[in-house]
Amino acid sequence: MNLTIRPIKSxxxxxxxxxxxxxxxxxxxxxxxxxxxxxxxxxxxGGVILLAFDGDRPIGFCWGFWAYVESQKRWKxxxxxxxxxxEYKGKGLGGKIKWAQRDHSLQKGFDxxxxxxxxxxxxxxxxxxxxxxxxxxxxxxxxxxxxxxxxNRGIETDRFGVDWWLASDWVQSHADxxxxxxxxxxxxxxxxxxxxxxxxxxxxxTPQAEATPADLAAAPRQxxxxxxxNFQAVKKADLQTGVAWRMHSREMFTAAFxxxxxxxxxxxxxxxxHYLFEKNWTPT
Ligand SMILES: CC(C)(COP(=O)(O)OP(=O)(O)OC[C@H]1O[C@@H](n2cnc3c(N)ncnc32)[C@H](O)[C@@H]1OP(=O)(O)O)[C@@H](O)C(=O)NCCC(=O)NCCS
Numbered sequence: 001m002n003l004t005i006r007p008i009k010s011x012x013x014x015x016x017x018x019x020x021x022x023x024x025x026x027x028x029x030x031x032x033x034x035x036x037x038x039x040x041x042x043x044x045x046g047g048v049i050l051l052a053f054d055g056d057r058p059i060g061f062c063w064g065f066w067a068y069v070e071s072q073k074r075w076k077x078x079x080x081x082x083x084x085x086x087e088y089k090g091k092g093l094g095g096k097i098k099w100a101q102r103d104h105s106l107q108k109g110f111d112x113x114x115x116x117x118x119x120x121x122x123x124x125x126x127x128x129x130x131x132x133x134x135x136x137x138x139x140x141x142x143x144x145x146x147x148x149x150x151x152n153r154g155i156e157t158d159r160f161g162v163d164w165w166l167a168s169d170w171v172q173s174h175a176d177x178x179x180x181x182x183x184x185x186x187x188x189x190x191x192x193x194x195x196x197x198x199x200x201x202x203x204x205x206t207p208q209a210e211a212t213p214a215d216l217a218a219a220p221r222q223x224x225x226x227x228x229x230n231f232q233a234v235k236k237a238d239l240q241t242g243v244a245w246r247m248h249s250r251e252m253f254t255a256a257f258x259x260x261x262x263x264x265x266x267x268x269x270x271x272x273x274h275y276l277f278e279k280n281w282t283p284t
Pocket of ligand 1: 024025081083084085088089090091092093094095096117121122123124127131229230268
């Protein structure tokens with residue numbers, strides 16, 4: 001790959017973002033970011049909108065704007081979307097684009113970035129939480145209402161809100177791969193609690209609770225929650241089981257955040273992934 005990642009600079013670049021968005025989400029364009037909006041932010045008002053090219057072919061983007069958070073009296077980069085075209089998915093491109101977004105934001109003096117993603121999309125979880133070192137303490141129920149693109153169709157749009165503390169040691173240890181990598185076995189050996197299991201029912205991966213939301217009030221420092229590795233395949237096989245995963249994980253994620261846990265890692269596995277939560281976690 002002959003990769004370059006650079007800020008957008010023309011109306012044509014704005015149209016590339018529309019096209020990549022349609023390809024990445026499998027949408028008809030109604031939900032794509034209009035090119036004129038990208039232009040307005042990048043040219044006149046401030047934000048970090050980057051395009052990735054393989055040679056001269058546009059293949060990915062990230063899209064964020066500067067925002068003032070009244071409740072915290074603090075500025076941040078609100079990153080609304082990142083996407084790569086399907087044939088480049090899962091090859092490390094999304095990570096490179098996000099690290100470039102971090103560099104650009106730090107250069108402009110911003111040390112905090114936020115965005116949202118569906119915690120049942122474990123590729124996104126792997127990128128956001130495991131690779132980049134973003135963390136989540138916030139759960140939004142059905143944030144965008146029902147959407148009609150391929151990824152979201154048929155299921156309520158719950159999202160993790162993530163915080164990326166750009167200048168923290170935590171994030172730097174992800175950038176330079178120096179952090180210790182947890183495994184399910186190591187967390188359990190240290191006294192961690194597994195909150196649920198998955199089992200095959202009629203050939204479909206189905207959630208099975210091992211703890212109730214109330215158990216989180218007296219749970220150990222670290223807890224694990226299983227989610228399917230391929231949520232889209234579960235949905236395709238049986239939409240009702242997909243909905244059951246949404247409802248089960250919504251209940252447990254909400255209880256974890258209500259009890260001061262933070263999602264700090266995602267441990268990938270062959271059929272399931274485990275979110276790792278830690279109590280009273282603060283960024284270093
Ligand atoms: C989300 C997205 C931007 C990520 O970009 P990407 O180039 O695919 O991501 P990366 O390859 O850098 O990172 C994904 C990681 O997940 C891993 N992964 C792949 N499939 C996985 C799965 N099902 N479960 C867990 N991890 C998975 C990959 O191995 C990779 O990790 P590695 O680099 O350690 O091998 C891209 O997949 C995309 O455009 N998705 C559709 C749009 C979207 O959902 N955007 C995000 C919300 S705004």
